[in-house]
Amino acid sequence: MRRSSFRIVAAVAAIALAVTGCSSSSDEAANEDTEFEIFTWWAFGGEAAGLQGMIDVYTAQNPNIEFINAAGAGAGVNAKAVLKSRLDANEPPDSFQAHVGMELDDYVRGGQLEDLTSLYVSEGWDKVFQADLIKTLTVDGKIYSVPVNIHRANVLWWNPATATKAGVTKAPETLDEFFADLEKFKKAGVTGLALAGKGDWAIAHLLDWMLLASMGADKFEGLYKGSTSWTGPEVATALKNFQKALAYGNKGAGNLDWPDAGKLVTSGKAGFFIMGDWASAQWQSDGLALGTDYTFAAAPGTVGVYQWLSDSFTLPVSAPHRNAAIAWLKVCGSQAGQDAFNPKKGSISARTDADLSKYDDYLKSASADWSKDRLVGSTVHGVNGNNAHMAAYSAAVGKYFSGGFKDNAGFAKDLAAAYEAGKA
Numbered sequence: 001m002r003r004s005s006f007r008i009v010a011a012v013a014a015i016a017l018a019v020t021g022c023s024s025s026s027d028e029a030a031n032e033d034t035e036f037e038i039f040t041w042w043a044f045g046g047e048a049a050g051l052q053g054m055i056d057v058y059t060a061q062n063p064n065i066e067f068i069n070a071a072g073a074g075a076g077v078n079a080k081a082v083l084k085s086r087l088d089a090n091e092p093p094d095s096f097q098a099h100v101g102m103e104l105d106d107y108v109r110g111g112q113l114e115d116l117t118s119l120y121v122s123e124g125w126d127k128v129f130q131a132d133l134i135k136t137l138t139v140d141g142k143i144y145s146v147p148v149n150i151h152r153a154n155v156l157w158w159n160p161a162t163a164t165k166a167g168v169t170k171a172p173e174t175l176d177e178f179f180a181d182l183e184k185f186k187k188a189g190v191t192g193l194a195l196a197g198k199g200d201w202a203i204a205h206l207l208d209w210m211l212l213a214s215m216g217a218d219k220f221e222g223l224y225k226g227s228t229s230w231t232g233p234e235v236a237t238a239l240k241n242f243q244k245a246l247a248y249g250n251k252g253a254g255n256l257d258w259p260d261a262g263k264l265v266t267s268g269k270a271g272f273f274i275m276g277d278w279a280s281a282q283w284q285s286d287g288l289a290l291g292t293d294y295t296f297a298a299a300p301g302t303v304g305v306y307q308w309l310s311d312s313f314t315l316p317v318s319a320p321h322r323n324a325a326i327a328w329l330k331v332c333g334s335q336a337g338q339d340a341f342n343p344k345k346g347s348i349s350a351r352t353d354a355d356l357s358k359y360d361d362y363l364k365s366a367s368a369d370w371s372k373d374r375l376v377g378s379t380v381h382g383v384n385g386n387n388a389h390m391a392a393y394s395a396a397v398g399k400y401f402s403g404g405f406k407d408n409a410g411f412a413k414d415l416a417a418a419y420e421a422g423k424a
């Protein structure tokens with residue numbers, strides 16, 4: 001089962017070594033292990049390309065280790081279920097992907113991860129990682145994973161040619177402007193909003209933005225602190241806006257995953273797409289050009305707010321190839337590893353010393369926004385809620401969406417119950 005996933009054999013190590021110029025004996029202990037398995041949901045396109053960038057650095061440094069990449073697509077929805085069954089059966093991979101925040105907290109509280117604090121000290125990461133990340137990562141004074149990036153969830157993407165055709169001349173900054181532009185697309189015979197309903201999470205991602213855009217950062221954070229009610233007036237307004245936006249979506253969205261929905265925008269069939277910045281990496285891996293084929297802005301109603309998430313790698317308790325895993329984590333935390341990964345993954349580095357000359361104009365602007373914007377966590381990508389909350393939240397959104405987005409009061413109750421499920 002574990003071996004059915006595709007493998008990257010270290011035979012490419014010599015080439016990668018020449019590319020990176022790294023020494024082949026960076027971690028002597030790792031040489032005792034002959035294989036290493038990671039678990040991610042980066043199986044295709046820009047996501048796979050980003051991961052491969054980091055794998056190349058690893059195989060150059062650890063040429064005798066066979067790299068096994070157990071990847072399953074879909075923003076973690078399926079991957080996390082498979083991971084859970086492996087962890088429950090005490091058959092962990094050597095390292096797995098987990099979002100910084102409450103998602104990671106789940107594994108920490110479950111006693112499933114090793115404490116990596118000493119690695120932070122020996123590698124000097126306590127000084128070079130973004131301070132806000134270190135703060136979120138620290139659980140009772142200890143750190144249990146290595147963040148490889150920071151993604152932005154609240155990004156609006158569109159195709160300049162389609163916008164011009166519809167008379168949309170600038171990025172909508174407010175929800176009112178957004179709805180006015182959706183009308184313009186409609187009049188021009190273009191679907192206003194590209195939706196991906198397969199697996200529920202991308203519609204839940206849209207809701208996460210709409211809640212933030214409709215009620216502002218303080219009230220939004222209150223949803224996860226218990227000070228904003230899920231059945232109160234702020235959520236009711238947000239759900240009305242959500243309902244209104246969904247009505248501008250494409251038909252048949254239930255069959256589309258996010259890369260397919262994104263293609264509606266780049267091919268001129270849809271106006272706007274609200275998606276995390278991995279979309280840009282995906283399009284570039286398809287050969288499209290930023291600025292010409294697609295462009296971006298902060299999602300309407302959230303200008304000046306950075307809704308963030310961060311992917312990190314862990315060391316599970318009982319990892320069969322622990323030394324190989326530690327060598328991997330060292331690559332994950334290194335400047336070389338992060339600068340090989342992030343420009344292709346469409347994210348900014350989790351370190352403060354990234355070589356920005358390797359990053360495109362979108363990522364340079366994201367990097368500037370990260371240091372000046374108000375930071376707010378993503379719900380769908382693990383910051384605000386644990387796995388139980390996220391699963392129930394996405395299921396509630398799926399039910400509402402597949403039911404034709406009609407029953408807002410019932411939806412609010414389901415979202416309130418999802419929040420409670422996270423506390424149970």
Ligand code: GAL
Binds near residue numbers: 380
């Ligand atoms: C997120 C993940 C991103 C990207 C996205 C879409 O959960 O953090 O790195 O993979 O899913 O697949």
